[in-house]
Amino acid sequence: MQRTITKAELAAHNTRSSCWLALYGEVYNVSSYLAKHPGGASLLLSVSGKDATKDFEAVHGAEGQKLIEDSLPRGSKIGALAPQESGEGREQSPREAPVPPLESIINLEDMRLAARAAMTKQTWDYYESGAETETALRESSAAFQRIFLRPRVLVGVRGVSAGCRILGQPSAFPVYVSGSAMVGMAHPEGEGALMRAAGSAGVVYMVPTLSSRPLEEVAAQRAPGQPAFFQLYVSSDRSRTEAIVRRVEALGFQALFVTVDVPVPGRRETDMRNAFEGAPPSAMSGDEVDRGRGVMGALRTFYDPALCWDDLPWLRSLTSLPIVLKGVQTAEDALLAARHPCVSGIVVSNHGGRQLDYARSPIEVLEEVTAALRREGLQDSIEVLLDGGIRRGTDVFKAIALGARAVGLSRPVLWGVAAYGQAGAERVLGMLRNEFETTMRLMGARRLGDVGPECLSIRSAAASRL
Template sequence: MEDVASHATKEDCWVILHDRIYDLTHFLSRHPGGAAVILKVAGRDGTAAFAAIHPPDMVDILPESACVGQLDPEAAAARKASAEVDPEEKERRLRIAKCPPLEACFNLMDFESAAQTALSPEAWAYYSSGSDDEISLRDNRAAFQRIWLRPRVMVNVLNVDISTHILGHPASLPLYISATALGRLGHPDGEIALTRGAATTAIPQMLPTLASCSLKEMTDARADGQVQFYQLYVAQDRDHTARLIRAAEDRGCKGLFITVDAPQLGRREKDMRMKFIEEAPKEQDDSTAGRNEGAARAISSFIHPGLAWEDIPWFRSITRMPIILKGIQCGEDAVKAAHAGVDGIVLSNHGGRQMDTAPSGIEALAESVAALSAAGVPPGQMELYMDGGVRRGSDIFKALALGATAVGIGRPLLYAMSAYGSDGVVRAIRILQDELIMTMRLMGTPTVQDIQPGHVNARMVSVHSSSVPEDSLSRALYKPLVAPKSKL
C-alpha cells in the first residue's frame, strides 16, 4: 500500500481496482468521465468508486501492460478485514436510516420520495434527470391522466387473473423490469437486487448494456426458470456488438431489445450540472474532459450513430433470440418495424431523457396501433410494449386496452431499490399487482384477455393543453431545473 501511495500524481498515477494495481497515467486523458475522477483515488484503492458505475470486467478495456501488479492476497484480506467502512457507504447508511419504513410506502410515488432521501445528490441527479426542459419527462405521467376509464358492471369478477405471456414466456402480470444503467449508484447490490425482485414476483427482467454488474453476475443471480432479456446499445465496433449479443444468448437471455432512440444521449442538465459542480477544479486544470456531459454521456461514447433499418438482417444473422426495437416513437416507424420483420417494438421516449417534447410512450402506442391497422399489418404479427410514466396499476390497464402486450418500468424500481434493496423492489411490484387486480375487478374484466379498447376513452391522449386536474403527488416530487448560482 505504501508503494502504491507513492504513485499519486497526474504524472504518475496508480490505482487499486479489485486488488489489482493499475498504472492509469496514460489513460487519464482518455477516460470518458475526465481525469479528475481517477485522480481522486490516485495512490489508493478506487474499487468502491469504480464499482458504483462499472461492472468488474470493464477493466478489460485496458491494455495488459496497464496492470503493474497485484496486492498480496493475505495482505489484501487482512486490510479488508481491518478496514473501516468506506466513507461514502457510511453516508449512504445514514441516509437510509432517515427513510420511512418500507411498510409506509403505499404507492410508487412513495418510493420516489424515499429515494430522494436515500440517494446521494450525484446519484439522484443521474436517476431523476430528463432531457432539456424535462417536458417529456413530466408528460409521460400526465399522458396517462388524459385517458379515462369506461367501467363495465354486473360482470362476475370473483376471480381475477392478471397473468399473461411476454414473448411467449409466462409472467405473473403484464410487466417487466426495463433496463436502467448504473444500478450500484443507488444500492451496493445494483442490478442483482432487481434480479432478485423479479424472481420473487415472477416477472421478466431486461438486463442493461450499461449495468454496474457484469452480465455473468446478473445471469448467475437468476433463479431457476427466471426469464431475462438483454438490452443492447449498438457499438460502433460491429465485432464488439456481436460479442455482446452472443454472450447474452450464451448466458440464457430470451430476447434482444435493441435501443434505437439513442444515436447520441440527450442533454440531461441536472446530471450535467451536478457533475460540473462535483469535478470543477479548484484552480484552472486542463483535465476537463467530460465535465460538461454528466454521467450518462460520459459512459456512452461508444454508441453507434449510424444504426439503420438496413442493419436488421445482420442482427437476425447472428442470433436466434427474438428481436425487439426499443424506442419507437411514431406510427410510421412502427409500420417500418413490422415490414422489417422484427418480433416486437417498445413505444418509448427513453423516460423523457432523449428528445424533449417527444411523445409519451402511451401516446405513441395509440398512434402506432392505428398506423399498423391502416397499413394492414395483422394484429399479433408483432408484440407491442410501452414504457415511461407507469406509476399505477390502472396505467397498466390503460396500456393493455390500447394494444400493449405488457409495459416496462424502470426508474420507480431503481428508487425502490435505492431505499430498500430487493425488498423494496418486491413491494413496489406487489403494489402494482394489487392495483391492477382492483382496476380489473372494477372495470369488469376478469382476465387480461378481456381488456379491450372500448374500456378506455383515449381521445385526449394527444392533446397537450387539456385541463387535467393536477397530480399533487408527482408535482410535489418533481425537482425543477435551476440556474447556476452566483459567486456573490
Template sequence: MTLRAFHDSARKLLDPVVYDYVAGGAGEERALNDNEQAFDRYALLPRVLSGDGARDTAVDLPGARRAAPVIVAPTAFHRLVHRDGERATARAAAAEGAVLVTGVAATAPVHEVVAAAHEANPEAAVWFQLYPHPRREVTVALVRRAEEAGCAALVVTVDSPVFGRRTRDLRNGFSDLPAGFAAENMRGLPGSGPDALTDIPMSASVRWSDFAAVVRSTPLPVLIKGVLHPDDARLAVEHGAAGVIVSNHGGRQCDVVPAAVDCLPAVCGAVAGRVPVLLDGGIRRGGDVAVALALGASAVGVGRPVVWGLAVDGEAGVRRVLGSLRDEYDHTLALCGGRRNSDLTVGMVVLRGGTW
C-alpha cells in the same frame, strides 16, 4: 408504501448526484414530466356485470410465457443505489414473475444476472438490452454473451444516435462512474484487452440494416425499443422485430417528443397485432397499467420505480414495487369488469373532462 413513498425515501437516502442521475431527464425535462402527467388525461369507462372472482393477468411475451404484464425496463448502474445491484433486482423480478431487461449499462455481468434470476425462479425470463455498435463484431460479441448467459430475448434500443443532454448531470459534473463501478457487459469485447472496457455506443450512423443484422445473427427473438412514430413501427416489423417497445427513453434523450402513452395507439394501429407492443414510460400506478393495456399494449415496463425500491430496501423493495403494481392492476381490472387483460379495450378509454 406507495410508489411515491418509495421515491421520497430513496431521495433522502441517495447521494444527490446519484439521485439526479436516476431521476433526471433531458433539457427542461418536459418529456420526462409529460410521461407521468399524460396518464392524468385518460380515464376508463368500466363495464359491469361481466367480471369474475378469479382473474388471469398473465401475458405471453417473446421468450416469456405467462409473464406478469409489468416488466422491469432497462435501467443503468443498479449498484450505484444498492450494493447487491442488478442481482437483487433479478431475484425480485423472478420471484414476482416479471421479465427483467438487463443490458449493457448493468454493473453486474449478464451471466450473473441470469443466474440470480434463476436461483429465485428457474422459469424466469431475462432479456438483454443493447445498442447496435458501429463495429458489427462488437454487437455480435454482445449477442453471444446474452445467448450463452441464457437470456430469453434481446432488446435493441434505437432512440439514441447521440447522448441526451441531461441538465442535472451536466450541472453536477456526472459523466463517469465512481471507482469500483463499471458497465461490466462492455468488458473484454473485440478490439480491447481482456479486462478493458469499451464505451457504450451511441452512433448516428446506425441504420435499419444494422437492426436487421442483429435479427439475423441470433435465434433469440429481438424486440426494438424507442419507437414513437407509426411508420417506424411498420419498418420494425418488416425488418424482423419480434416486439415493439413504445418509449421516449424515460425523457432522457429528446425533450421535444410526446409522452410515450400518447404515441401508443398509433403504433398499435401500425403494428396491427403482428407482434406484441409494449409501453415504457410514466407508469406509476396500477391504473396506468390498465390504461396502457386498454390502449393496445401487451405489457408495460417500469424503470425508475424499481430503482427507488432497490435503493430503499434492496430485493425486498423491488418486490414490493412490482407487487404493488400487480395488485393495483388486478384490482382495477376487477373494477372495470374484466377477467383477463384482453377485456380492457380502446373503447373503454376516454379523456378526462372531454366529451363522451
C-alpha cells in the same frame, strides 16, 4: 512509509499526461494505463483527480478490487488519500438519511420519497433527470391523467387473471422491468437484486448492456426456468456488440431489446452539472474528456450514431433471439418495424424522457401506433410494448386497453432497490400488481382479453397537452 495525498493535490492531476484517481482510499497514477483500459481512456479521465471508488464499483463491482492489482502496472500506487478526505468517516449527507419501515410504503410515490432520502445527490440526479426542459419526462406520466375509465358493473369479478405472455415468456401481470444502466449506483447487489426481485414477482427483467455486475453473475441469479431479456446498445465497435450478443445467447436469455433512441446521449442537464461538482476550475481545459456530460457522457463510446435499419440483418445473423426495437415514437417507424423480417416487437418509449426533449408521451404515441398497425392489417406482425411514466395500476390498464401487450418499468424499481434492496423492488412490483388487479375488478374485466379501447374515455391522449 506511504505518502499521504490531499484532495487538493489529487485534484491537480486531472489530465491525460498526469491522471491520478483515488480508489478505496489509495491514490493511483493511471496515466500509462489510459490507453490500455478496456473500458476506454475517457472513462478514467472523467473521474481523474477525484475519488473514483463509487464509479469504479458501479461498473466493476466490489470484487473488482482485484482488477486494480492485476491490471495496473507496478508502481501505479503513489500514496493514500488523506483519511478525513476519503469516503470513510465523512458526514452523512442529507440525501442519505434513514428510510421508513418498508410496510409503511403503500404506493410508488412513497417509494420515490424513500429512495430520495436514501440516495446520494449524484445518484438521485442521474436517475431522475430528463432531457433539457424535462417536458418529455413530465408529459410521459401526465398524459395518463387525461385518460378516464368506463367501468362495467355486475360482471362477477371474484377471480381475475392478469397473467400473460411477453414475447412468448410467462408473466404474472403485463409488466416487465425495463433495463437501466448501472444499478450498482443504487445498491451494491445491483442487477442481481433486480433479477431476484423479478423472479419472485413472476415478471421478466431486462438486463442492461451497461450492467454494473458481470452478465454471468446476473444471469446466475435466475430461479430455475425464470426468463430474462437483454437490453442491447450497439457499439460503433461492432466486434464488441457481436461478443455481447453471443454471451447473451449462450446464457439463455429470451429476447434482445435493441435501444434505437440513443444515436447520441440526450442532454440531461442536472446530471451534466454534477460532472463539474468538486472539479477544479480548469477541468474543461486541455483534455479530450468531456466532463460536462456527466455519467452518460462518460459512457458515450457505447453507442453508434451510424446505426440504421440496414444493420438489422447483421444483427439477425448473430442470433436467433427475437429482436425488439426499444424507443419507437411514430406510426411511420412502427410500420417499418412491422414489415421488417428481422423485427419481432417494438417498445413505444421515449427512454423515460431522457433523450429527446418534447418527445411525445408514450401513451399518446401508442394510440397512433396501434391504430396504424390495425389500419394496415399488421396488428399481429409484431408485439407492441410501452414504457415510460407508469406509476399506477390504472396506467398499466390504460396502456393495455390501447393495445400494448405489456409495459416496462424502470425508475420505480430503482427507487425500491435503492431504498430497501431486493425487498424494495419486490414491493414495487407487488404494489403495482395489486393496483392493476384491483383496477381490473373495478372495471369489470376478468381477463386481459376484456381490456380494450371501449374501457377508456379518450378523445385523444394528446388532447389539452400540458
